[in-house]
Amino acid sequence: MRYHVLTLFPEMVLAGLHTSIIGRAADRGIISLNAVNIRDYADNDYGKIDDYPYGGGAGMVMQAEPVYRAYEAVADSLEKKPRVLHMTPQGRVFSQEMAQELALEEDLIFLCGHYEGIDERVLEEIVTDHVSIGDYVLTGGELPAMVMIDAISRMVPGVLNNKESAQFDSFQNGLLEYPQYSRPQEWHGRRVPEILLSGHHANVEAWRAQQSYLRTKERRPDLLKQDNHKNIM
């Protein structure tokens, strides 16, 4: 998987994704991260890429041409036309299901806005998906792109090892994951559920499935109304 992030803050994206599991996957060549500075495509010597909005109003708007040129620099180097994901609070809300679907692509371009956003005309010309990470407004698209890259990478074969497997994670089967415990067996007077110490694999699995369902019912009953849980009891 090759990620290309069009941004005004490439150092933020690179620094944020070069640690732990995602950083190791990049070091091993399973994923790659190309952060492209949109300012490098400004049509002036001082790297100005924003201007006042037509019609008035607060803030500045990122201009179409530098964004388009940054996009072209990436897209022209690829064999196949890639999906271009525009980070925007006005998009479809990102989900585990989308992460799984996007992990099948070879290249993904993330377009990060800033200020009041990006001139609509270039969005119409290059964007294939408008994606939001939730119903709130951030200052820029860099954190959303990083959130998505992290979640998508976990779905790319080879990024997680067996110990880190995503198979039982929350949302993989439409439910939240069961509670987890580690040593010691007793902490602050709270004991690990006896069944987890029993060594009886089938009983442990049944308990976990039940806990997964109960937890979902308590914390996210909306998920049970959706038609995508395969393990429901």
Ligand code: SAM
């Ligand atoms: N004026 C825009 C609006 O009301 O829809 C918001 C612009 S926001 C201050 C600046 C940039 O942050 C956006 O262009 C987008 O790239 C990013 N952004 C903010 N919130 C986001 C969210 N929830 N999901 C994805 N991107 C977001």
